[in-house]
Amino acid sequence: MSERHAVLTVWETGFAWSASPDVAYADVHVEGSEPVTYRARVWESPVVESPFAATELIPSWNARTPAGTWLHVEGRVGDESGWTPWFTFARWAEDDPAGESPITRTTLRGQAFDAGRVSTDTWLSAAGRGVERWQLRVTALARPGDEIAWPTVSLVAGAASRFEITPDEPTSEPGPGRGHEVGVPPHSQRLHVDTFPEWDNGGRSWCSPTSTTMLLEHWERAPGRDDVAWVGHDTDPEVVHGVRRVYDRSYGGAGNWAFNTAYAGARGLRAFVTRLRDLNEAEAFVASGIPLVVSVSFREDELDGAGYATEGHLLTIVGFTAEGDVVSNDPNSHRIASNDEVRTVYRRDQLERVWLGTNGGLTYVMHPADVALPTSPAEANWR
Incomplete structure (x- = not known):
């Protein structure tokens, strides 16, 4: 049997936000964009110890970003050599600048380290390396004002995995889903x-x-x-x-x-x-x-x-x-x-x-x- 390791860690309560220094950000996808200063507060997940040497880590989050607000989602991973620096998974808002978002929703290219690299929304470990522990960080950002409407976060999760499946491995036998179909509307x-x-x-x-x-x-x-x-x-x-x-x-x-x-x-x-x-x-x-x-x-x-x-x-x-x-x-x-x-x-x-x-x-x-x-x-x- 090949390796099929996957663990999902989820946080849905206890988001204790801490004050953070203001952040100046110029939207890299808007030509001529000038830096805008945002108020910031941050939440860091507990350190998660992986029960196996994970080769991938994928974050998830559920949030609302009122007009003028956005989220910066980061991660870091560690092994016997220590921690990587914090890297960016996303600069995210539920809308875009043509609507209510102050920034363009985007990931970040070119984030590579000895331990691995970020591929769009996924951490990929380098050959021979594995994630022994990991951590996520979410920064909520909002334009200054008399009353700041902060983003609200209801879920943060990380899926750590290690899959090595051979092409000739037998497939699963039919199980509990046989004869069940959910009526989902079709769209092409x-x-x-x-x-x-x-x-x-x-x-x-x-x-x-x-x-x-x-x-x-x-x-x-x-x-x-x-x-x-x-x-x-x-x-x-x-x-x-x-x-x-x-x-x-x-x-x-x-x-x-x-x-x-x-x-x-x-x-x-x-x-x-x-x-x-x-x-x-x-x-x-x-x-x-x-x-x-x-x-x-x-x-x-x-x-x-x-x-x-x-x-x-x-x-x-x-x-x-x-x-x-x-x-x-x-x-x-x-x-x-x-x-x-x-x-x-x-x-x-x-x-x-x-x-x-x-x-x-x-x-x-x-x-x-x-x-x-x-x-x-x-x-x-x-x-």
Whole structure:
């Protein structure tokens, strides 16, 4: 059996914010931007000791950022050589400068150390190194005023993992999800191809926010008519709203994992990124009535019925057939611009391999706080 280690650590209470020196920041993505001074306060997580030498760490947060406010999300990792400096996971606000945000939502390129590097929203350990302990830090920033409306944070989480899965490893046997399907409204990213070129040229690359939108609509948390009026057309404007609220300017796309769960969190769901070990774990969610978003990559001959190849794609798991195959609302919809083409059944063995073997079981979990998650395993990768 290959290594499939994953632990999710979550904080949802006890955010003891401390005063911090003012921060001057000039938006690097706005030409000619001058530094603006923000009031600041900071929360640091306790140090988390990893039970294994993790090779990846992915943060999540659920927050609201009133007009004029934003969050700076940082992390640091340690091993026998000591701690890295604090590095940036995100400069984040739920809106953008065309709306109520004072800054452009973005990650930060070029953060590399002996121990590893930051790849968009993920810490990746260098070869032969591993994370023995880690810590997150969130700084809330607000424009000065007589009455400051600070950001509110309801969840901070970190998923530490170590996955090494061999291509020939047997796939899981059907389990508790057989015969269960959650009724999730379908949305095709292909309906948006070549629209809104400022956000990565439309639907060719909008798989993540399209999948996120499907789950938001399922949970009745999708944006309303007034929220999407700015889109200017009636072709699934909720998807476009999602793209605008997850777009990562430095990354140049809408596929930032943490930004997608943060968007769902700002819409009222409890949402985080984690890694699942196999489809049996995904079945436990579906059997509990909770659909998932998962990350895959594959050649066209590796996933029968998809009709495309991809180096990175997000789709939903909404159910399992009686035989244990996977029912997915796939936003790429066989490259056909139709919501009627979204629901697809994929072979269990193939889907599990292109999810686990290339993407380490990467999963978005999004649910209302009053909808209980299934019982987690002893090495808890959800809570």
